[in-house]
Amino acid sequence: MTDGLLSAETAVRVSGTDPGEELLAAARGAASVPVERVGPTGATALDPLVLATDDGRTALYAGATAERAESVAAGLGGGSFPGDPDAAVDHGPGPTRLPAAGTGPLAVGVRRVLGGAGWVVPDSPADHETAGGFGADDADQAALLDAARSVPGRGWGDGATDDPVADLWETVRGAAGDAAVVVNAHGTPADRLLLASVPFVVLEGALAAARVVDASEAVVYCSAADAATAETVTAAAAAYPDPAVPLRVETGPDEYRAAEPTMALEALEGNHRLEARLRPPGPAAVGLDGRPTAVHTPRTLAQVVAALDGAPTRLVTVDGDVAAPATVELRTGATLADAVEAVDPEGTVKAACVGGEFGGLTADLDVPLSVEGLTGADLGTEGVVELLAEGRCSVAFAGERARFAEEENCGRCVPCREGTQQLTALLRELYEGRYRADALHELMGVMSSSSICAFGVDAPRPVRTAMAEFEREFEAHAAGRCPAGACDGLEMEAHT
């Protein structure tokens, strides 16, 4: 293995989702020290971020332009940091993870699975090894199962959403046939971040899963819209030293529903039209090409690796009415409010939609970010928190989500295909002066109890939680008034 970037005492790192070739070229042209592209940190407010390391210290230059990168690279090595860095951190020799800044979004939470994000070269096995990686490759199956027992599956794209991963692995292992592992990276920002910045952590988890369930291959599934991510993980997979099973990377259509685990399998099998499969049995018994299949998100797999030596954490992306979204890593026990620390909300926060597209609305941010805490509050565990600023209308928000569900469902089952149309229609009635809460609850209950997949089960949640949290806004709309003023300009008919 050749030396990685981590062994360089003096170096320039360029981080960001897409810092641009120009910036990288400018830094490279000016520097006499190594200049490397690293993955994003998750704090998009800082992108593109230039990190200059010298003499046991690292300086951070946020929102860097090509000119700034050039002058930083040219001036590095003179004992002090050129220009005017936004922050500088003393860390001594050879840190293997992003040195923690004292303030700003990078200071929020912990950086365990994200430790290497923005610091290691994503597809460098040398960096991953220097950072203490590949440990799972040597772990025995009992240790892996123990770790998997402490991690609930992360996200709706996971085959074991909110349930212990070890149970699913045992099902796969016990099912007849040649097993497979699918890494479902379709859809969620934190999953993309892991693959773009620390792909070896995820691949390590996938290979660990493959060993436990006795799979013959592991397939990484990305959205076709994430070409750069797919490229990074493809390079990492090719560079993985002696993988226990072959790794390959595939893409599926850029559609929300394509992240549903069985639709992911349909896409991987080459179906031109995606619809969910019946269950039970689920993919753990009959999955990819009929084989027992462990479908996991990158978040899940990274947490299994992390759980080999410590407690698992949670990755949360805060988005919505914010200056710039951020993905942060938080310990068990942290709350929504802790995650919101990582962003700069646009105005006063009125509510948060917690749990992705079909998350739940809450005005209370003092909710623990655990499966029990979130589901107890009827919020989603997807790991995406969308802030709604004062002035946003909860009825309009719920209506938009209902219509999204109406337009994006796969069309297979009646409660979802037809139910989402009626849900939208019932919400529209509010604007004609009718609020039929009982009819809404009846419909939403049936959608959740009888839809085939999580899409239809979860689709009513934004409406259900908006009705619970902002009932007066619903009543006001039926009376011809939008308290937030967002629906002004609409002729609303009051009850007669």
Added chain:
Amino acid sequence: MSSHDEPTDVPPLTEEMAPGTATDPPVGGEAATVTVDGERVQVPAGSTLLDALEATGADEEVPALCHYGREGIGPRSECRTCMVETDAHGVVPSCSFPAEDGMTVNTAADAAETARSVNLDLVLSDHNLRCTTCGKNGRCELQDAAIDERVEEPRYGVLDDRDAYEPLDNTSEFIQIDRNKCILCNRCVEACNDVQVEGVLRVEGHGADTRIGFQSDAETMEDSTCVSCGHCATVCPTGSLIEKGIEDATTLPMPGFTHKNSVGTSVESSGEQENPMTQMKRREDGDTATDGGTDGSTDGSPFDDEETWPPDDRTDDTGGERP
């Protein structure tokens, strides 16, 4: 004889079927003893809960509308009008849920009854309920279910907005398609692909645009690769696919009122069809005449083409954002 694979213009003998549906896992469990509404019953391996319901007669309680249960067709389990409550797994679809040993099933549980009733009404909400001009009047499985369940006023109304109707496909000499009556049970697609192995029909689209179409990308039955075996019409539970000649068979005699004009628009044959039995006929450019002037499908959604919420065309406020 050449030992090489010579390039050839001859199309492959078998084209892959692309029905557009998911590859479902096999349903059905091991041989089991199940208690249905208090009655214990033994079912052989491979049975679903619906098989157990049938064994006790409790299947009377569930419409199980999309269920066919013969010839290897289904379960599609799309209509969810077969929901029952189980001790072990809560409310589940009996037509596709494996009968597990020791399971207790309650068909009369409130949650299950509500689910069946709401889902049946949801099916009706998207169904052209002009029964009096339908050739299947009196032998329609949806009509039977609605009568059995004593549906008087479906919660969500019925599809009676003629502007939202998709034109009748009247192009084929053998089979007429009225998609406004389709409940998307998928029986026809399975009959066509899995039983007859013709590969003509498929499911296409998503959301409200989900519909039965043709694998050859043809727009009409006439232009499809249909071999007129009629199997799709045989399995159709409603009047959506119906053999020509009987499309008005059970229509109540009302002067001047036919199934065709009850829908309003239809696509008629181009007259250029040479041989209805020709297989692999691909889409031609033949004109299709329409009676009513509509040019294609609508999805029946009240918010077609709307980009914003609230759904109101009296404003162009971008919904949800501050004014």
